[in-house]
Amino acid sequence: MNLMKDRFLLIIFACVVLAAPLIFAPTGAAYPDLLQRFAIYGIFAIGFNILFGLTGYLSFGHAAFLGVGSYSAVWMFKLLSMNIVPALLLSIVVAGVFSLLIGYVSLRRSGIYFSILTLALAQMSYNLAYSVLTPLTNGETGLQLRLDDARVLDAAGDAGSLPSTNFFGLEMKEVFWNPTVFGYDLQFNWGYYVCAILLIASFWISIRIFRSPFGLMLRAVKTNQTRLNYTGISSRPYTLAAFVISGMFAGLAGGLLASMDPLAGAERMQWTVGGEVVLMVVLGGMGTLIGPILGAVFIKYFENIFSKINDGVLHGWFAIMPEWLDNAMVVIISPFVGKGWHLTLGALFMLVVIFLPGGLVDGAKRIGRVITGANRRAAKVGIE
Amino acid sequence: MGILEVQNVNKRFGGLQALNNVNLDVAEGSVHALIGPNGAGKSTFLNCLIGKLKPDTGSVKFNGQPVLGKKPHEINQLGVSRVFQTPEIFTDLSVFENVMIPCFAHRDGAFKVNAFARVMRDKEIRQQAEDILEDMGMKEKMNAHAGSLSRGDKRRLEMAMCLVQEPKLLLLDEPTAGMARADTNNTIDLLKHIGESRNITKVIIEHDMHVVFSLATTISVLAQGTIIAEGLPDEIKGHPKVREAYLGEAEV
Ligand SMILES: Nc1ncnc2c1ncn2[C@@H]1O[C@H](COP(=O)(O)OP(=O)(O)OP(=O)(O)O)[C@@H](O)[C@H]1O
Ligand SMILES: [Mg+2]
Numbered sequence: 322m323n324l325m326k327d328r329f330l331l332i333i334f335a336c337v338v339l340a341a342p343l344i345f346a347p348t349g350a351a352y353p354d355l356l357q358r359f360a361i362y363g364i365f366a367i368g369f370n371i372l373f374g375l376t377g378y379l380s381f382g383h384a385a386f387l388g389v390g391s392y393s394a395v396w397m398f399k400l401l402s403m404n405i406v407p408a409l410l411l412s413i414v415v416a417g418v419f420s421l422l423i424g425y426v427s428l429r430r431s432g433i434y435f436s437i438l439t440l441a442l443a444q445m446s447y448n449l450a451y452s453v454l455t456p457l458t459n460g461e462t463g464l465q466l467r468l469d470d471a472r473v474l475d476a477a478g479d480a481g482s483l484p485s486t487n488f489f490g491l492e493m494k495e496v497f498w499n500p501t502v503f504g505y506d507l508q509f510n511w512g513y514y515v516c517a518i519l520l521i522a523s524f525w526i527s528i529r530i531f532r533s534p535f536g537l538m539l540r541a542v543k544t545n546q547t548r549l550n551y552t553g554i555s556s557r558p559y560t561l562a563a564f565v566i567s568g569m570f571a572g573l574a575g576g577l578l579a580s581m582d583p584l585a586g587a588e589r590m591q592w593t594v595g596g597e598v599v600l601m602v603v604l605g606g607m608g609t610l611i612g613p614i615l616g617a618v619f620i621k622y623f624e625n626i627f628s629k630i631n632d633g634v635l636h637g638w639f640a641i642m643p644e645w646l647d648n649a650m651v652v653i654i655s656p657f658v659g660k661g662w663h664l665t666l667g668a669l670f671m672l673v674v675i676f677l678p679g680g681l682v683d684g685a686k687r688i689g690r691v692i693t694g695a696n697r698r699a700a701k702v703g704i705e
Numbered sequence: 706m707g708i709l710e711v712q713n714v715n716k717r718f719g720g721l722q723a724l725n726n727v728n729l730d731v732a733e734g735s736v737h738a739l740i741g742p743n744g745a746g747k748s749t750f751l752n753c754l755i756g757k758l759k760p761d762t763g764s765v766k767f768n769g770q771p772v773l774g775k776k777p778h779e780i781n782q783l784g785v786s787r788v789f790q791t792p793e794i795f796t797d798l799s800v801f802e803n804v805m806i807p808c809f810a811h812r813d814g815a816f817k818v819n820a821f822a823r824v825m826r827d828k829e830i831r832q833q834a835e836d837i838l839e840d841m842g843m844k845e846k847m848n849a850h851a852g853s854l855s856r857g858d859k860r861r862l863e864m865a866m867c868l869v870q871e872p873k874l875l876l877l878d879e880p881t882a883g884m885a886r887a888d889t890n891n892t893i894d895l896l897k898h899i900g901e902s903r904n905i906t907k908v909i910i911e912h913d914m915h916v917v918f919s920l921a922t923t924i925s926v927l928a929q930g931t932i933i934a935e936g937l938p939d940e941i942k943g944h945p946k947v948r949e950a951y952l953g954e955a956e957v
Contacts, residue, residue: 323825534809534827535820537798541806544797551755551793552866553781553810562818 327528330610334524338517346505350622353496353510354581359618360516361577364523366601366613368570371530372563373599374608377543379436381595382423382443386416386568388450388590390575392457395464395585402474403484405493405515405580409573416572417565424564428557431546443592450587463586486580488515493581512581519577520614523570528610530566539563540608571598600666604673606680615681620666627662708733708874708906714753714763716746716930723749724760725930731874731923736896736907738921740914742950746930747910748790751876755787756780767874778815784873788880790910792859794866796852800843803851804834804865811870837869841895857884861892868899877909881916893919918942926950 337344338360345351350359365387373379390412397408427438450458458464466483475484486493493512500507530536538559541549549556579585588594597620605616632651635658639647657665677684709731716724723746731737739747752758754765756777765772772780786807795803808830813819825831838844841861846854851862860880867875880896881889893916899905911917917924917938924941926934928950934941941947 324823529823530820532823532825533820534813534822534824535818537802537806537809537824540798540802541795544795545793548793548795549806550777551757551781551787552807553778553815553870554806555776555778555815558816566820 323532327532331521331525331528334611335521338521339514341517342507342509342513343502346502346507348622350625351505351507353494353508353513355621355625356513357516357577357581358621360513360520361574361581362598362601362617362621363520363614364516364577365571365574365598366605366617367520367523367527368567368574369598370567370602370607370609370613371527371539371570372560372567373602374613375531375536375539375543376560376563378428378431378560378564379599380427380439380564380567381436381592381599382427382439382446383567383571383598384590384592384595385423385443385446386420386571387575387578387594388446388585388587389419390416390572391579391585391589392450392464392575393572394576394579395466395583396457398466398472398486398579398583399464399470400473402472403486403583404474405486405488405576408486408580409576412572412576412579413569414572416575417569420565420568420571421561424561424568428560428564440592440595443590443595447587447590447592450590458585458587461587463584465584486583487511515580516577519573523573524610524614531610535559535562600670604670604680606682609680609682612680612682619681623666623669624662627658627665628660630658632659707731708768709754709908710764710766710769711754712764712766714750714760714765716749716753716758716760722930724753727763727927727930727932729925729932731906731908733906734904735922736909736920738917738924739908739910739927740912740917740924741927745927747927748878750927751787751878751908751910754780754876755785781810781870781872782815785876786867786870786872786874787876788860788863788867788878790878790882792856792863794851794859794863796850798851799847800838800849800851800854800862801834801847803862804837804869805830807866807870808833833869837865840868840899841865842891857888860884861888864892864895868903868905871903872905875905875907877907877911879910879912881911881913889913889916892916896920 341356341359342351345356350356365383369383393411393415394408397411401407423439423442427435427442430438451460468483472484488511491511493515494510496508496510498509538549538554541554542556542560546556575589578589601616601620602613603616604619605614606612632655635651635654636647639650642650655661673680679686707730709729711727711729714724714727715722727750739750741747749758753760754772756772756775756779759773767780767783767785770783772783795806805824812830835844835847838847841864843858843861843865846858851859854862860883864880881892884892896907897920909917909920921938924936924938925932926941926944926947933946933950934944936944
């Protein structure tokens with residue numbers, strides 16, 4: 322029964338993800354760059370949810386693993402090949418090792434102390450990336466491709482211009498199909514589909530973990546770690562495993578970011594990035610399967626729509642109003658849009674946390690209950 | 706040689722001597738009751754046995770093996786389970802999941818990465834969990850949220866979680882506190898029945914003398930951190946020191 326439900330969920334999810342360039346067209350978000358970001362941050366959030374949603378351990382340091390993933394991938398592009406496969410593998414492995422170190426140290430504490438330790442360690446990594454580790458990270462400028470990079474496996478192909486990332490010859494940037502449907506100009510590119518397949522795979526892994534004995538132990542950690550220990554389970558290796566798994570997902574996400582756009586900067590390791598993934602998971606619904614992805618899409622969509630609305634656009638909206646009213650509206654609204662989109666997001670976040678503690682998934686369920694309840698009532702009336 | 710040997714255990718909390726040179730020898734297969742007035746140090750004593758507290762001095766041996774300094778999960782894996790004074794269960798999980806966790810711990814040990822197995826497809830574990838819930842008369846509640854159970858049911862659930870591990874030694878801290886009379890009698894029957902069929906040695910802390918005298922084969926009396934008397938139930942009943950310690954507390 323549960324199994325059927327999970328399969329159904331996975332199939333629906335896969336269909337939506339694969340058809341995203343079409344589905345998102347009316348929202349204005351169906352361009353490859355943003356769709357890729359939806360999928361990549363979806364993966365990041367899925368992984369984070371395995372730690373935070375299941376065990377309740379709140380890490381503020383996962384940006385570090387995202388950043389490490391990006392750096393690893395770019396190094397692979399520089400030294401070995403522009404094929405994304407070795408790059409992604411290295412991203413996952415390096416982020417895994419790095420999260421093992423950070424997790425081992427921070428999991429000696431729980432609760433707020435754990436959170437602060439992860440925050441401190443991540444911030445330390447960020448500062449190191451900026452300063453001491455400049456030979457590895459290229460400091461402030463960020464790590465970029467250069468014409469004279471070694472690229473042992475495919476150096477021959479370089480001819481005067483920087484090569485692009487590919488999956489066995491399929492270039493990430495290449496739009497392979499560009500139809501016009503219902504007046505929308507749709508763009509199907511390889512990069513998005515690589516991200517999409519990995520997102521679906523990540524979702525599947527997450528379902529399996531949720532339903533496994535391992536996942537059960539993680540949920541037990543969250544509800545009563547004392548009982549778990551007195552039941553003969555050593556909770557530390559479980560939480561550490563969850564930490565490393567989530568770190569590897571973050572590494573994959575970082576590697577993908579670099580695969581779509583081959584550069585890596587320290588700002589990707591900043592704690593605000595780690596804070597954002599917390600927002601995504603809480604907003605979508607922590608501990609639920611689909612919630613983190615919803616949260617990721619929601620925040621990234623928001624970030625892109627609201628951050629692009631400037632005073633000019635606002636004046637356009639209110640052009641029909643008298644000039645004084647137009648100006649007044651712009652003055653009122655402009656702090657909430659453009660660069661101020663964080664303000665709107667913060668307000669929304671507070672509303673969700675206060676009124677929908679289970680996040681967007683909770684909201685959807687409530688609406689679903691209202692609708693099915695109404696249907697049942699309607700059906701009853703029909704019978705009578 | 707007892708299954709549990711405790712020698713000269715001392716524990717201080719600041720100025721309070723909570724345990725004062727406590728010695729206890731629990732024979733295999735016995736039901737050893739530990740009684741004493743409130744604040745006598747009974748729970749503290751159990752905490753020292755399961756690795757929750759470390760005694761200042763003394764030694765604790767289980768099956769001849771020293772357990773002091775071992776982690777709680779290691780002690781549990783040796784075969785010691787405990788029912789707490791206030792029920793410790795997984796309140797966010799279902800009753801069924803609550804009993805499956807100790808089943809996994811018993812079969813798979815303290816840590817196993819089985820991230821791709823399916824809990825609900827594990828027939829062996831499901832069977833064990835269903836059986837114990839059946840025994841405890843909780844089968845119809847198996848899909849309930851553990852946090853929503855009544856106090857008595859929470860205790861029974863916790864007992865089920867301990868029993869399903871088939872421990873060699875079961876420590877029970879006031880297992881019938883807060884239960885109605887009928888439930889108390891059920892619990893007595895259950896503990897008797899389980900003791901016989903699975904050969905579990907028990908240490909039981911109880912204020913309810915009805916429970917104590919129905920179950921115990923040996924009784925130790927703890928007052929202000931010191932064992933003041935030990936013997937068969939009949940010997941304890943008439944013991945003058947015990948009457949003194951319990952003055953105004955309960956009928957002995
Ligand atoms: N962690 C602790 N820190 C300080 N004092 C403690 C601690 N735990 C217990 N005590 C004190 O030690 C004494 C013994 O407590 P304990 O809980 O062992 O008593 P008890 O015999 O179980 O009593 P009750 O019958 O009320 O459960 C009490 O005075 C208590 O306040
Ligand atoms: Mg007590």
